[in-house]
Amino acid sequence: MSEFKSGFFVGGESCNGRVLVVDDEPDIRKVVRMTLQKGGYDVLEAENGEKAIEAINSGENRLLLDVIICDIRMPKVNGIEAIAYFRQNYPRVPLIVLTGFPDTDMATSLLRQGVVDYLVKPVEGEKLKASVARAMEQRELAHL
Amino acid sequence: MTIFSPSIAPSQTESQGTAEALPLPPMRVAIIGAGRGGAALLDTLHQIGTIEVVGIVDKNPTAPGLQRAQDLNVPVFDQVSDLIKDRHPSLLMDVTGDPAMESALQEQVPPGTDIVNGQTSRLLWLLIQHEMTLQTELLHAEKLAGIGSFAAGIAHDINNPLQLILGLAENLTDETDLDAVHLQAGDIIEAVKRTTAICRDLTSYSRRTSLRPDGLIGVNGKLDEALKIARYAVALQDIEIRKHYQPDVVAKGNPDQLLHVFVNLITNAVQAMEHQGILTLETATVDGGTQVRVSDTGSGIAPELLNRIFDPFFTTKPPGKGTGLGLYNIKNVIHHMHGAISVESQVGRGSTFTLTFPGETSPQEEGSS
Numbered sequence: 442m443s444e445f446k447s448g449f450f451v452g453g454e455s456c457n458g459r460v461l462v463v464d465d466e467p468d469i470r471k472v473v474r475m476t477l478q479k480g481g482y483d484v485l486e487a488e489n490g491e492k493a494i495e496a497i498n499s500g501e502n503r504l505l506l507d508v509i510i511c512d513i514r515m516p517k518v519n520g521i522e523a524i525a526y527f528r529q530n531y532p533r534v535p536l537i538v539l540t541g542f543p544d545t546d547m548a549t550s551l552l553r554q555g556v557v558d559y560l561v562k563p564v565e566g567e568k569l570k571a572s573v574a575r576a577m578e579q580r581e582l583a584h585l
Numbered sequence: 586m587t588i589f590s591p592s593i594a595p596s597q598t599e600s601q602g603t604a605e606a607l608p609l610p611p612m613r614v615a616i617i618g619a620g621r622g623g624a625a626l627l628d629t630l631h632q633i634g635t636i637e638v639v640g641i642v643d644k645n646p647t648a649p650g651l652q653r654a655q656d657l658n659v660p661v662f663d664q665v666s667d668l669i670k671d672r673h674p675s676l677l678m679d680v681t682g683d684p685a686m687e688s689a690l691q692e693q694v695p696p697g698t699d700i701v702n703g704q705t706s707r708l709l710w711l712l713i714q715h716e717m718t719l720q721t722e723l724l725h726a727e728k729l730a731g732i733g734s735f736a737a738g739i740a741h742d743i744n745n746p747l748q749l750i751l752g753l754a755e756n757l758t759d760e761t762d763l764d765a766v767h768l769q770a771g772d773i774i775e776a777v778k779r780t781t782a783i784c785r786d787l788t789s790y791s792r793r794t795s796l797r798p799d800g801l802i803g804v805n806g807k808l809d810e811a812l813k814i815a816r817y818a819v820a821l822q823d824i825e826i827r828k829h830y831q832p833d834v835v836a837k838g839n840p841d842q843l844l845h846v847f848v849n850l851i852t853n854a855v856q857a858m859e860h861q862g863i864l865t866l867e868t869a870t871v872d873g874g875t876q877v878r879v880s881d882t883g884s885g886i887a888p889e890l891l892n893r894i895f896d897p898f899f900t901t902k903p904p905g906k907g908t909g910l911g912l913y914n915i916k917n918v919i920h921h922m923h924g925a926i927s928v929e930s931q932v933g934r935g936s937t938f939t940l941t942f943p944g945e946t947s948p949q950e951e952g953s954s
Binding site: 465466468469471472473475476479514515516517541542543544561562563564565566 | 736737740741742743744745746747748749750751752753755756772776820822823
């Protein structure tokens with residue numbers, strides 16, 4: 442993946458941005474990757490919050506990650522804990538929640554914490570790509 | 586470590602020394618007739634702390650109530666006169682429905698001994714049947730209330746495969762590589778099958794307990810089935826599950842009810858661990874009987890609460906999170922299976938629930954029930 446550069450940072454044409462997908466289900470990571478790659482995004486995967494935190498802190502990801510898509514119900518560090526960590530340590534990286542369980546209270550609380558979108562599975566590819574595109578805009582605004 | 590076993594025998598109930606201990610000595614009741622009615626009456630009365638069943642009598646040595654009485658250590662007689670002489674009951678409950686017994690009793694009982702028979706006895710039988718129906722209903726209601734907490738787990742397990750199906754199907758609309766098409770179509774079929782299994786598990790679990798006669802249940806398989814159901818109610822991802830199963834361990838009872846017992850015990854254990862810890866499931870044959878142990882490394886139960894956890898409507902869970910009927914129902918089911926349940930607990934270390942069931946029943950009892 443290291444050959445990719447974030448579109449935002451390098452202004453390149455090859456990649457619209459780098460997205461980290463955090464979900465314990467390999468199937469979900471696979472389809473999200475498939476969808477986003479078609480949209481021109483570079484996709485990284487992590488199987489739980491712990492791995493996601495490792496991923497974001499390793500190498501160039503720290504600088505080059507544009508959007509995080511995060512599940513809620515996961516082993517080890519769950520989505521809520523991981524999101525709290527990302528918000529605190531990487532407040533400029535926009536977060537999208539992609540969960541199997543629609544929970545209004547949780548959605549409200551997460552949106553208040555600055556999560557840009559709360560998507561409930563199954564979500565259509567177009568909707569997911571639109572959500573990531575909106576998050577990318579936020580990411581750019583945050584850097585202006 | 587504090588150990589507690591909910592007692593159904595009156596003397597032990599008193600020895601718990603609860604503040605509400607009644608000043609009256611237990612009522613000394615004898616049951617005349619050990620058929621279905623006598624057995625059910627024995628089961629019900631034996632659960633009431635203020636009643637001591639001092640004996641049961643039946644001329645037929647294979648009457649089901651006599652076997653049950655032996656399990657409960659209640660003295661068994663074949664002559665009413667012997668029972669009266671040996672055990673000095675203060676109340677005789679005649680459930681034989683035999684008019685000759687009515688007149689015979691009148692002649693035999695010493696003054697001050699009351700007799701329940703005839704229509705009164707029939708009324709009692711109807712009340713007991715009603716009570717048994719209520720207990721079954723309560724069990725079902727509590728099970729359905731529990732299923733409410735499955736929503737998050739079910740949503741997770743259905744929406745994840747749906748996401749896969751949707752994503753792959755969207756991709757297939759413009760996929761040109763035929764190999765990829767075949768592969769992805771196969772993935773979709775697998776995802777649909779997984780979703781179907783969820784619905785099958787849950788509809789089977791939520792159905793009303795079947796009224797088929799008790800049979801031998803493979804305990805290990807039932808524990809595994811319970812784990813599958815419990816994972817809808819509680820997140821098991823961070824729980825280490827250790828199974829120590831002895832092969833071919835069986836218990837006699839209703840399989841739906843035993844499944845419900847195991848689901849409840851596993852759910853409680855995981856909740857006590859706040860989603861991290863070790864859940865140990867053990868089965869063994871001990872002294873010819875069956876033993877099942879469910880242990881957790883959770884918060885444990887305070888000694889002062891231990892003798893209340895089997896009481897109806899007692900719960901330590903926040904409002905709306907528990908009915909307080911789980912362990913009460915478990916106790917009733919185990920009791921119905923002629924088994925026993927006990928709990929050992931240490932605050933901060935965890936709890937172990939031990940269930941014991943009598944060994945495989947003799948052909949003699951099989952024939953008479």
